Amino acid sequence: xxxxxxxxxxxxxxxxxxxxxxxxxxxxxxxxxxxxxxxxxxxxxxxxxxxxxxxxxxxxxxxxxxxxxxxxxxxxxxxxxxxxxxxxxxxxxxxxxxxxxxxxxxxxxxxxxxxxxxxxxxxxxxxxxxxxxxxxxxx
Numbered sequence: 001x002x003x004x005x006x007x008x009x010x011x012x013x014x015x016x017x018x019x020x021x022x023x024x025x026x027x028x029x030x031x032x033x034x035x036x037x038x039x040x041x042x043x044x045x046x047x048x049x050x051x052x053x054x055x056x057x058x059x060x061x062x063x064x065x066x067x068x069x070x071x072x073x074x075x076x077x078x079x080x081x082x083x084x085x086x087x088x089x090x091x092x093x094x095x096x097x098x099x100x101x102x103x104x105x106x107x108x109x110x111x112x113x114x115x116x117x118x119x120x121x122x123x124x125x126x127x128x129x130x131x132x133x134x135x136x137x138x139x
Contacts, residue, residue, distance in 0.1 A: 006064035069093030
């Protein structure tokens, strides 16, 4: 289960590694450009996924960043037994995720948009040549 939009790329990478052919999505808006606003669910979790969860299936939720935890809290309420994984976690939201790769400070101006811009900048500085993919492709 990817949280759109930030969780789409990490969820696709996880799905590829686990040989999962379909990735479900939920869309929750909590940011308006760079400032947080009220929570709005733009796309609900599909009925088949909710049914699987009710029957005890293991569900993995993937997002790029947990910041204040407002998005994570809403999705957790929809799928309380799911395993929640993020790439980055800020202290205010960290308790809402089960797994994260890197913790960043709460005062860092680190948003979903910033994460992907940072990745592209890092790849560029690491010697990426023109025309080369930003993400490694398995052969």
